[in-house]
Amino acid sequence: MAERAALVQRYQLDALHLALQSLERRLDALERESARQKCELDELVRQVEALHTEAGFPPAEFPPSGESRGDRAAGEAPTLKPNPLVAAPLPDPGRSWDDYMRNAEQYIAAHGIEVGPDPLAQLVPPHRAAEIRDGLQADFRPAPWDRWDWAAVALATTAGALTDYLLVATPGGSFRGEAQRSSPLTVWMKEQSRKLAPIHGPDDLQRNAFQERIATLTTAAEGWAKVPYDVVSPKDGLTPNVHRLASLGHDPLLGLVFGVGDILSGTCTFINKNGAWQVIDHRGYDGSRDPLAALVRVVVHGFSDVFTPQGLPPPLMAPFQLVGAGSGITLRKGGDPVAVRHVVRYMYANGYDLRHFMTAAISPAVAEIILCAYHGVRALADESGRRGAGPPGLPERLKREQMLALTHGLLAGANVLKTALYGWNPMAINFAQFQALAMRMLSLAKLSAERDRRVRRELQDGWKRLVSEGRALPQ
Secondary structure (H helix, E strand, O other), X not given: OHHHHHHHHHHHHHHHHHHHHHHHHHHHHHHHHHHXXXXXXXXXHHHHHHHHHHHOOOOOOOOOOOOOHHHHHXXXXXXXXXXXXXXXXXXXXXXXXXXXXXXXXXXXXXXXXXXXXXXXXXXXXXXXXXXXXXXXXXXHOOOOOXXXXXXXXXXXXXXXXXXXXXXXXXXXXXEOOEEOOEOHHHHHHHHHHHHHOOOOOOXXXXXXXXXXXXXXXXXXXXXXXXXXXXXXXXXXXXXXOOHHHHEHHHOOOOHHHHHHHHHHHOEEEEEOOOOOXXXXXXXXXXXXXXXXXXXXXXXXXHHHHOOOXXXXXXXXXXXXXXXXOEEEEOOOOOOOOEEHHHHHHHHHHOOOOXXXXXXXXXXXXXXXXXHHHHHHHHHHHHHHHOOOOOOOOHHHHHHHHHHHHHHHHHHHHHHHHHHHHOOOOHHHOOHHHHHHHHHXXXXXXXXHHHXXXXXXXXXXXXXXXXXXXXXHOOO
């Protein structure tokens, strides 16, 4: 729409330019004709004076050249006829942009302005349009990639995929009767967690001073931080193995909202075994009125659960229990594919907890570190090669986000391949990797929206300057 408004302005400028050229040509012709007539009148005056002298008459009085007696007697200045080439008045701007565009459309129709070809080509010369386009692309498009950028993405993807396959692996156990290779880091964390979990009587574990201290704290936290959402009800799907996944208060992130709400209201918010949202009252629990105290209780309760054998669920994993779509995964040999919610509950019940999620997060973290180091080295090289190098601008930031999004997308694809190599064992899914991909896609979308806002702001500022300059021109 802005191009059509600019076409109207260009039409006015072209018409005024043609009118001025015509007036200049007519003025030059009038000046030449006036000079010729003045010469002829001066010659005629001399001849008349010579005749008067020869005849003995007194000298005659003549008006100055270019002025007739009738004009002096009338005392009126000559008038100019209106120039038919002068453009009609500009469209009424109205009170809003929409009003102006409606008036501009009427103006285009009334004057037969051609809008079929490319408006940009009608407004500016081709070389100037190319300069403007190149300038906009340099300011707002992502910076171009070079071979080193592609090499960095390839290196980060390879390192992350190898880490996922060799280090993350699976939490262990068996799948369809076959033993699965477990992650050595997850196994080590679960072994250490046994020494840090709440103590429920005598055991034969050898703890050092630090481990003894943490075990004492988790034991005290378990006794103090009683919460209404810590419910075991097998008929509702809140079995001992999955009740922490089902109740949203145990989620490391969602628990900061739903856990606090459950404590304040004395309820338990959970997703039952059928994938339905459910809220039940917890009898015997008195709700609190202090949100801050409720938040502290949620955190302390999570601290008491994190080192237990079942542990806490990965963040944002609980909402997938609402998905009833088929997953295409069979959990038993010869069985039928099950829904997504059953796959999620199976994963948590068989050891896919917060500790394995932390192990899985190493894969995307390795890729991020490699790309961060690469950009740091490139930034140092750029600063050494030119003076005054500041923080990366919008084009460079867009390129970096694109590199990160592409890397995490490739790693997500590599994880799908890894899951296939593990016989489509859902325990091989890297939940942290897909979360990292989602976060990078959101970050890229946010940066793209920022780019669009800056473009609109530049266009608005340019339009305001154009309008102010137009108003400043003499009418």
